[in-house]
Amino acid sequence: MPPVERVRDGLWSIPVPIPDNPLRYVLVYALESGDGVVLIDAGWPADVSWQALRGGLAEMGTTVENVKAVLVTHNHADHLGLAxxxxxxxxxYVALHALDAAPLGEGLGTRERWRSDHLSHLVRNGMPDADATTTVDAMNxxxxxxxxxPDVLLxxxxxxxxxxxDLRVVWTPGHSPGHSCFYEPGRRLMFSGDHVLPRITPxxxxxxxxxxxxxxxxxxxLERLERYDVEEVLPAHEYRFRRLDQRLAQMARHHTERLAETFAAVRAAPGATGWELAAHLEWSRPWSAFGxxxxxxxLGETLAHLKLLAARQEITEHGAGPTRWYPAASR
Structure with a gap:
């Protein structure tokens, strides 16, 4: 865990742990505002995370009772959970983009419907029934x-x-429908949430x-962020960095290469399911080592690349149980 750090006058970085997760922590940013504090993101909903957040605020000379607002970059548990x-x-008050507020609470429907939707999605995309059941049962x-x-919709x-x-909302969908960065023009700072990270891609x-x-x-x-004058990027994971333009180009190039790899996999195995294709793509570790x-x-990332290739009319999908993918010319 990195230390609690004073980044600028009135701006602190507080690492809040994510239990049993390889990301290890989320960086919560605390900004002094009048006689109170504004948080960007809040952390994972666990007691150890809560104590870390309180301890970080104490190091900057304040308490959680002085927080006036929580600005949440997106609705994932490591960002919204403690809000x-x-x-x-x-x-x-808790503020979140309107599109990320929609699937919370009543928008989720019943737990039974939620479970059924996830099971059918996994099976439809080629995951064996037993694996799909195990996977959904393991989801929290x-x-x-x-x-x-949220109380306020951004x-x-x-x-x-x-x-x-002076903070501006910059809507950056992709990692979630309503993911938003927060830009501070006076100090040329971009609080990037999970949209842009220094080393890994979301x-x-x-x-x-x-x-x-x-x-x-x-x-x-990614292209939208190119228009902003940014001296330093403050992401929710890993560490702060400069040269946003270089990082944006790297991330775009990564997905261009991944799209080409995915298309090559479809050409090599026409009629494969998303699950079969995912198992044969290159990952940061062997497929056999994945939980x-x-x-x-x-599988979700593979389907995202397949969906974009299909939108570009480079591949086509066929069938509903399970869905299979073909190069466009062969269909």
Whole structure:
């Protein structure tokens, strides 16, 4: 774990642990605002995370009771999870992009429907029935059904009105439908959430309730950040970095190469399912070393690349049980 760090006057970085997760921690940013504090993201909903957040605020000379607002980059548990607990302790409002607020609470439907949707999605894309059941049973539905709902819905381009702060909402969909960065023009800082990380690329996947084309959205979102004058990027994981332009180009190039690799895999095995293709793509570790949830995410990322290739009319899909993929010319 990195230390709690004073990044600039009135701006602190607080690492909050994510238990039993290879990412290890999320970086929560605390900004002084008037006589209080504004948080960007909140951390994982666990007691050890809560204590780390409280300890970090104590190091900067304040307490969680002085938090006035929690600005959440997206609705994943390591970012949104503790926001409700912060709100209960301080009365702070929680702000989240409208598109990421939609699938919370009543938008999820019943737990039975949620489980059925996930099972059918995995099986439809080639995962064996037994593996699909094991995978869904291992998913923590409570993280979704008990996630706090926001008090304020953010929109792209919105200027957030807070004492002594000037923050702009930059909508960057892809990792989630409503993922948003926060730009501070005065100090040329970009709080990038999971959209741009210094070393790894965020997971862009197609899952049971995915709408649209998330990888296409993500690539457009990378281009949108090119217009901002940024001295330093403050991501939610890993570490701060400069030269945003270089990193954007690297990430776009990564997906161009991954699309080519995925297309080559379809050409080599026409009629393969998404599950079969995912097992033969190159990952950071062998497929045999992946756990059930890592394989689910790998399938989701593979489907995102397949979906974009299909939108470009380079491949086609056929069948519903399971769906199989073919080069466009052979269909």
């Amino acid at each position: 409700g607990r912060v709100r209960e302790a301080s009365g702070a 539905a409570d993280l979704l059904f008990e996630a706090p709902s 929109q792209d381009g919105e200027r957030i009105k807070l004492p002594d702060l 997971a862009i996947g197609v899952y049971s309730r995915t709408v649209g084309d998330p990888l296409a959205d993500f690539l457009v979102s 059930v949830q890592q394989r689910r995410f790998a």
